[in-house]
Amino acid sequence: MRRRDVLSGLGMGLVGATASGPAWAQAFPSKLLTVVVPYPAGGGSDFVARTAQGEMQRLLGQQIIVENVGGVGGALGIQRMLQAPADGHVMTLASPMELIQSPMAMSAVKHKPEDMRLAAMIVRAEMIMLVRKDMPANTVDELVAMARKPGAKELSYGSVGTGSMYHLMGEVFAKQTGVKCLHVPYKGAAPIITDLLGGQIDMVFIPLAGPVLGLLKENKVKALGIASRQPHPAFPQIPTLASSQALDGFEYDLWAGMVVPKATPDAAVEKINKAVYEALQNAEVRKAYEGTGQHVAKPMSVAELAKLYTAEIARYQAIAKGLNLQPQ
Structure with missing residues (x-):
């Protein structure tokens, strides 16, 4: 199911956009931005996405819509993003469950974790x-x-x-x-x-x-x-x-962040990264997240996020292998 929620524009207009040339060649962002939430409206992921959107919209100077595309363990939302041009204008609010774990367990999921890159982490729980x-x-x-x-x-x-x-x-x-x-x-x-x-x-x-x-x-x-x-x-x-004696080393957490297709230009990823972490400095945004028990993520560079994401893929794939988890 889908729900599109258009956040009000702040009148900042296009940032350095040009009238000609491919989208990747224009100053990012050059048009409307979409954040896909791979679950129906009203859930935890939806809350995380919408809480930061007002500040991100102000910082990026473009109108943003939040689009809810639920189904197949979050895979339909990921596919919605991957089918759009890889220019940064369509991103997804996602966690390891949709990015890494669903492809390991569900044969209906067509994407691979390596098809995406992590632009910014927002919260951890x-x-x-x-x-x-x-x-x-x-x-x-x-x-x-x-x-x-x-x-x-x-x-x-x-x-x-x-x-x-x-x-x-x-x-x-x-x-x-x-x-x-x-x-x-x-x-x-x-x-x-x-x-x-x-x-x-x-x-x-x-x-x-x-x-x-x-x-x-x-x-x-x-x-x-x-x-x-x-x-x-x-x-x-x-x-x-x-x-405990029974569960030595039993440590897990769940994070959520902004993800883009792997082929997204570095300049666009860097700008999304900067906007997210500046948005997380807003007191009201932080208060909203912390009020739900979540921890606001510490700023990380795109390179640091790439290393973390690669490690997360390896970790969960090793767990799945140890459990002999097969796609169903």
């Missing part, structure tokens, strides 16, 4: 392990010990789909602990939370952001640990999963 409130265990090690007992039933965990971060973490947990787990895929995070609260599933690995903050503050679920090196500043009482 820790992944947290939640279990149903009536779960007898209060720590990861207690849960593992309970699940290893003879006759214990397998632990069910929810995910937003095969190959997603939620799914990979569940499978790594099962492999690392030797515990039998049942993967229960959902169409989104909201129904996972509903079933966790209702006791239909045992646990979930989910970003520590958005509605999860309320669940924790209202003690509606148990948080057994955060998949980071350090505890979250807002929840210092929740230990890291890596500090």
Whole structure:
């Protein structure tokens, strides 16, 4: 599904555009900009994209539209961008789930992670392990010990789909602990939370952001640990999963950033990079992101982002290989 939201123009006009010559030869940006969100409007990715768009529009001096293109694990949104000219005027707000993980797990996905380049990172969020409130265990090690007992039933965990971060973490947990787990895929995070609260599933690995903050503050679920090196500043009482005996080195987070086709000219990528990081210095923008539990990304150069993205591709492909994950 698609939804186009035209943000009001700020009257800054074209920046150095010329009337002739190919788009890449003109000063970027030379026309309307589009940010594709690979999910329906109203979700977490949509919020991240729209929160920065006003400032980015002011800084780039061009009108911006946000276009929601959901489906196939985010792949339809990626394809929408890849089918446009690779001149930087169509970019995507994406995370490793759409860029790297979906191609590993879904045969319907046609793009490869290497088809894109990361222009700027916007936010990061820790992944947290939640279990149903009536779960007898209060720590990861207690849960593992309970699940290893003879006759214990397998632990069910929810995910937003095969190959997603939620799914990979569940499978790594099962492999690392030797515990039998049942993967229960959902169409989104909201129904996972509903079933966790209702006791239909045992646990979930989910970003520590958005509605999860309320669940924790209202003690509606148990948080057994955060998949980071350090505890979250807002929840210092929740230990890291890596500090448990069962999950040594269990560290994962989820980032979201602006992505463009690989062939996009360097000048355009550099300008997007600069606009994003200047937008992130705006106090209201930062407050909006931090209010949802996310961390505003630190500025990184295009070269640094390329190195990080390459490392992320290698990391998740190695995890998938270790799990023998096959496209379905």
